[in-house]
Amino acid sequence: MAVSLGYYETLMSCSGSSTSSELNTEEKELAGISPGLVRMSVGYIGALEQRWSQLEKALSRMQEPSSLHKY
Numbered sequence: 001m002a003v004s005l006g007y008y009e010t011l012m013s014c015s016g017s018s019t020s021s022e023l024n025t026e027e028k029e030l031a032g033i034s035p036g037l038v039r040m041s042v043g044y045i046g047a048l049e050q051r052w053s054q055l056e057k058a059l060s061r062m063q064e065p066s067s068l069h070k071y
Helices: 025-031 048-063 065-069
Strands: 011-014 038-041
Touching: none
Parallel strands: none
Antiparallel strands: 011 038
């Protein structure tokens, strides 16, 4: 299930709380959608190295204790 695959842009989403939020807990479990699942669709604009760098930066920021309460 996907509302958007990002077209030519790179798109990241937390599937459990966004595109699959209409599913109940059992349906999510059967589909393999865990609470922390992040879905990434890589677009074709920009260099792969740029996308990889952005992903590494995002993952690094998620590990910072202070980032847990910012959003």
